[in-house]
Amino acid sequence: xxxxxxxxxxxxxxxxxxxxxxxxxxxxxxxxxxxxxxxxxxxxxxxxxxxxxxxxxxxxxxxxxxxxxxxxxxxxxxxxxxxxxxxxxxxxxxxxxxxxxxxxxxxxxxxxxxxxxxxxxxxxxxxxxxxxxxx
Amino acid sequence: xxxxxxxxxxxxxxxxxxxxxxxxxxxxxxxxxxxxxxxxxxxxxxxxxxxxxxxxxxxxxxxxxxxxxxxxxxxxxxxxxxxxxxxxxxxxxxxxxxxxxxxxxxxxxxxxxxxxxxxxxxxxxxxxxxxxxxxxx
Numbered sequence: 023x024x025x026x027x028x029x030x031x032x033x034x035x036x037x038x039x040x041x042x043x044x045x046x047x048x049x050x051x052x053x054x055x056x057x058x059x060x061x062x063x064x065x066x067x068x069x070x071x072x073x074x075x076x077x078x079x080x081x082x083x084x085x086x087x088x089x090x091x092x093x094x095x096x097x098x099x100x101x102x103x104x105x106x107x108x109x110x111x112x113x114x115x116x117x118x119x120x121x122x123x124x125x126x127x128x129x130x131x132x133x134x135x136x137x138x139x140x141x142x143x144x145x146x147x148x149x150x151x152x153x154x155x156x157x
Numbered sequence: 158x159x160x161x162x163x164x165x166x167x168x169x170x171x172x173x174x175x176x177x178x179x180x181x182x183x184x185x186x187x188x189x190x191x192x193x194x195x196x197x198x199x200x201x202x203x204x205x206x207x208x209x210x211x212x213x214x215x216x217x218x219x220x221x222x223x224x225x226x227x228x229x230x231x232x233x234x235x236x237x238x239x240x241x242x243x244x245x246x247x248x249x250x251x252x253x254x255x256x257x258x259x260x261x262x263x264x265x266x267x268x269x270x271x272x273x274x275x276x277x278x279x280x281x282x283x284x285x286x287x288x289x290x291x292x293x294x
Contacts, residue, residue, distance in 0.1 A: 078204040107197035115266035
């Protein structure tokens with residue numbers, strides 16, 4: 023069974039989707055991600071979909087769900103790297119992904135998350151965690 | 158006049174078949190030099206229809222055809238199932254209507270993504286949806 027890895031980086035969770043999503047995989051990601059937000063107390067979730075060539079109504083809904091679920095667990099979600107063709111298709115399909123923050127690339131998405139959660143270096147206490155991915 | 162140049166049937170019964178079907182459709186679209194945006198529209202439409210087929214009818218068959226009309230080439234997909242059928246097609250084609258727990262965008266959204274869209278359904282017998290996407294258009 024495929025699984026999409028979720029990396030922790032300080033206060034954020036990073037998800038890079040490198041395969042084309044199918045329903046079961048998207049549902050598992052939703053469950054895993056919400057679990058992880060709860061377990062780690064992450065303040066932000068960054069989802070990179072630059073390698074995803076198709077987002078249909080079901081997957082669009084999952085992305086929206088992840089954002090809303092994270093929100094009520096006190097974490098912001100930013101989706102980055104959407105391909106232009108995917109954006110065109112989503113709008114024509116009638117799925118404007120309202121309530122989901124987006125940014126063009128990883129870097130801009132990271133800046134956006136930092137400004138949204140009022141980045142004040144509040145992750146200092148997390149540095150003692152040995153499961154922290156960086157630093 | 159629309160001529161059918163090649164025809165290929167794919168059975169869709171399991172989730173793995175869905176991935177296989179999408180790959181086949183993509184192959185065909187690339188072969189007739191369909192642009193990336195149209196490819197994405199076609200694949201998204203196929204993804205919606207194959208999901209409907211899996212969810213409501215436990216699978217079915219998809220026929221993939223390369224068609225041509227004059228100098229224009231296109232891909233025609235016919236999804237047939239032997240599911241419960243759709244009692245009210247007009248309602249099913251409206252944005253936001255769903256008998257399942259979905260957003261109700263599948264059918265009307267699919268129609269917006271393709272050039273030709275045709276749906277026939279008989280309660281108790283099944284549903285046939287045909288879509289056509291031209292390489293340029």
